[in-house]
Amino acid sequence: MRQLFVAVLLTAAAPALARDRADDVPPAKLAGPTRTCLSLASIEETLVRNDQVIDFRTTGRRLYRVALPQRCPGLGSERRFGYATSIGQLCAQDLITVLYVSGPTRGASCGLAPFQPVTLVR
Template sequence: MSVRNPARLALGVALTLSVAPAVAKDAPDPYVAKGEATNCIPIRSIRSTNVRDDRTIDFVMNSRKIYRNTLPSSCPSLGFEKRFSYRTSLSQLCSVDIITVLWNAGPGLQPGASCGLGKFQPMEKAAK
């Protein structure tokens, strides 16, 4: 590759390096804790999950009730991958259970870090 105008190339590199990627600001948390935390939630009632970060998962139930699980420790890549699996022999997911982050690696999902769950805190929309 030949460079006809080295000053133009330098300017292009400088502009490229000086542009910082836009970082999305985290939206304010719309929920507040309501009531006592519980050790388990019924698996059949889980409608969906929302991974908020490496330590926080909101479990949305069929009744639209939300239980927030704050893991005792950060779980590497959970907030980035936003997906996990779990195994239990019970019909409930409990604070003693382990989740495994699922990585998108090649032709399928691969297991990543395994992390323990915390208690399930009922949440409700914050009053405006």
């Protein structure tokens, strides 16, 4: 069987000069049960908060937070990552790879975690 692989680059809106600090993660409250996967078509924006937290904004302005099980070196400073999938979804068991602005160099590959719906506390 032939598999179709889709590679996608997600770039956060934050500048690459942003620092990887815990206070880059805005407080949030839980807004429902976790999800194992998100449809690629529903992901509108990613916000890399630091080496361990990524927020995914989806259609309908829904926000899902992923707290990686371990730090992903370089993610917080580069704020860019790529991934490959064959099913049209990004899932908790998938790997992301840090992409460097300075060229085609790839960084660490890190496992995702479940997607927790949240509402930012202002």
